[in-house]
Amino acid sequence: MKITKPAKAGTMESNDIYIMVYPNEKGNEIQLDSIVLKQFGKQIEKVIMDTLKELEVENALVVAKDRGALDYTIRARVETAIKRAMK
């Protein structure tokens, strides 16, 4: 599935993650900024990539600004942004 327009979800508050998605001809890509990048950067990227796969999205550039979100929040914000980008 392809997203057709930019969209965003989440907030910059503590324990949340701000997700922006853009249509991307090069496939799925992630640009992550996180307060815990060193410790959990790879894990956060994996959660984002897995969520894109579950949603069967193939063309999203995900720009993520993480404020210490747990996995359930990351998944929810990515799903919201993707579904908004498909509307």
Add this chain to the structure above:
Amino acid sequence: MRRSMLFIPGNNPSMIQNAPILGADSIILDLEDAVSIDEKDSARFLVRNALLELDFNGCEKVVRINSINTELGYEDIDVIAKVKPDALLVPKATEDAIKEIDELISTIEGEEGFKLGSIKLIPLIETAFGVEDVFNIVKSSKRVAAVLLGAEDLTADMEIKRTKEGEEIFYARSRIVSACKALKVDAIDTPFTDINDFEGLKRDCQRAKLIGMTGKAAVNPRQIDTINEVFSPSMEDIEWAKRVIAAYDEAQREGKGVFSLDGKMVDAPVLARAKNVLEKAKAIGLIKE
């Protein structure tokens, strides 16, 4: 046991993940008033994921859905019922709405392989019509486990002023309690909205308890301890109840039907009250057996 039911905004991860450790018996994840119209989709997915992935530490998990007068309510039910919350809180509940939601949930329970009837409903009574129809609303579905009074919306609907003393909601409280007792479901009192007035909160809890409310909604975690304290049996109550039961056991052994304790007659209603106190104390963990 629903002494305290804490409202948590459904789009706030920080508050959601901290909620289970605050001491409330129930957590109400709010998709309605606490979420702006532009964030309804976001909150719905966040609450769904929280229900799937977080440990709620034994708290009852309740989700306040949006009204089914709008498409939002149907979308909430479709997404949330599939992850099996303990209950849905239904705003501005009516008989028709409860019946329709009951049917929708039954379908989802069937599709998902959940036990039929496992997701409960809590009608939120917050209109004059709701107050007058509360008995029928409770009776309209076996899923109804409790009723919550929403006095802010109710007094707006009644075009009357809401006060801390709450005289204006005495009738609504009484009518709800009566219906709830008749149909054996919990009666949960409206929140006390001044989050810094703990004396006022305590008096409000006591007034509600006096006429039979069994618990109270909280809008701030700092209200939980006061609410739990008032809606728990006191140690004095527990001691009294234990003595009633002991006196009853002795009377049974002696073949007496009616007996007295401290110069007062103990009959079936008093015995039932004593048993009720001990059951509540046991459920809360104040006594072991």
